[in-house]
Amino acid sequence: GQQLNQSPQSMFIQEGEDVSMNCTSSSIFNTWLWYKQDPGEGPVLLIALYKAGELTSNGRLTAQFGITRKDSFLNISASIPSDVGIYFCAGQGSQGAQKLVFGQGTRLTINP
Amino acid sequence: GAVVSQHPSRVICKSGTSVKIECRSLDFQATTMFWYRQFPKQSLMLMATSNEGSKATYEQGVEKDKFLINHASLTLSTLTVTSAHPEDSSFYICSARGQLADTQYFGPGTRLTVL
Numbered sequence: 280g281q282q283l284n285q286s287p288q289s290m291f292i293q294e295g296e297d298v299s300m301n302c303t304s305s306s307i308f309n310t311w312l313w314y315k316q317d318p319g320e321g322p323v324l325l326i327a328l329y330k331a332g333e334l335t336s337n338g339r340l341t342a343q344f345g346i347t348r349k350d351s352f353l354n355i356s357a358s359i360p361s362d363v364g365i366y367f368c369a370g371q372g373s374q375g376a377q378k379l380v381f382g383q384g385t386r387l388t389i390n391p
Numbered sequence: 392g393a394v395v396s397q398h399p400s401r402v403i404c405k406s407g408t409s410v411k412i413e414c415r416s417l418d419f420q421a422t423t424m425f426w427y428r429q430f431p432k433q434s435l436m437l438m439a440t441s442n443e444g445s446k447a448t449y450e451q452g453v454e455k456d457k458f459l460i461n462h463a464s465l466t467l468s469t470l471t472v473t474s475a476h477p478e479d480s481s482f483y484i485c486s487a488r489g490q491l492a493d494t495q496y497f498g499p500g501t502r503l504t505v506l
Contacts, residue, residue, distance in 0.1 A: 312494055321397075321484045321497035322435070367434065369495075377423055377488065379495060381434045 285368050285382025292358060293390050300366060300385040301352040308370030311344050311351040312379065316365045325366075326353070355387075363389050393419050395487045397498035404475055405506055411471045412501045414485030420465035421487035425495060426458070429482045441468055475505040 285302045292298060302311070310329055314322035326337050328344035328351060335342055341354045351370075355362055368382040394417040404410050414424055423442050427435040439455075441447040441462035449455045459471040468487075472479055482502055486495040 310494070314497070319482075319500070319502070321395075321486075321500045324494055324496060327494045377440060378425075378437060383434050 283382040289386040298355040302368035303350040307348040310371040312369040314367045393496040395498040401502045403504045409473045414468045416487040419489045423488045424468040425486045427484045
């Protein structure tokens with residue numbers, strides 16, 4: 280079945296540093312989504328990408344939909360303590376294929 | 392963004408009992424709802440997809456007689472864990488997708504503990 284490889288699995292950074300994480304797939308996706316999950320909560324949508332090559336920002340977050348449609352990255356600039364959490368990428372194949380395929384998650388820890 | 396609620400947020404039950412979890416889309420009509428479970432330090436695992444008014448489609452390995460899903464309206468889906476056992480203890484999360492949306496919006500999750 281389809282799988283997403285998300286890396287890194289965990290990151291330990293200093294407050295103020297920039298963060299970069301990515302997802303790759305052996306399959307093509309038509310939509311890439313990035314979610315953040317806090318402990319004991321459901322995932323919250325951060326950025327949605329619908330076109331190959333698309334670069335989208337949401338505040339300090341920037342994500343890109345790879346040209347090949349098999350990868351995506353998420354960058355966080357000038358990290359702050361509330362950025363701590365687990366970040367998941369998710370891909371959706373086509374409009375008729377409703378299911379999302381999730382990456383394994385990137386656990387972000389920030390030292391103040 | 393769209394708001395999805397879940398109730399209860401936390402439930403503890405005895406082994407052998409049944410537990411019902413509700414998922415509601417509060418500000419949009421959800422033609423499709425999804426149920427996931429998540430074990431500690433793991434990613435979300437899709438259990439089933441339900442479309443309003445029709446039977447749910449279960450993922451391979453998920454027992455449909457154990458995890459009963461009802462999507463009776465465009466704003467409500469329920470997951471009933473029947474004859475719960477300790478191994479069913481997990482974090483259950485629903486998500487909802489509207490008619491035009493290409494994204495899924497997640498509920499806050501329900502922590503189930505079976506004693």
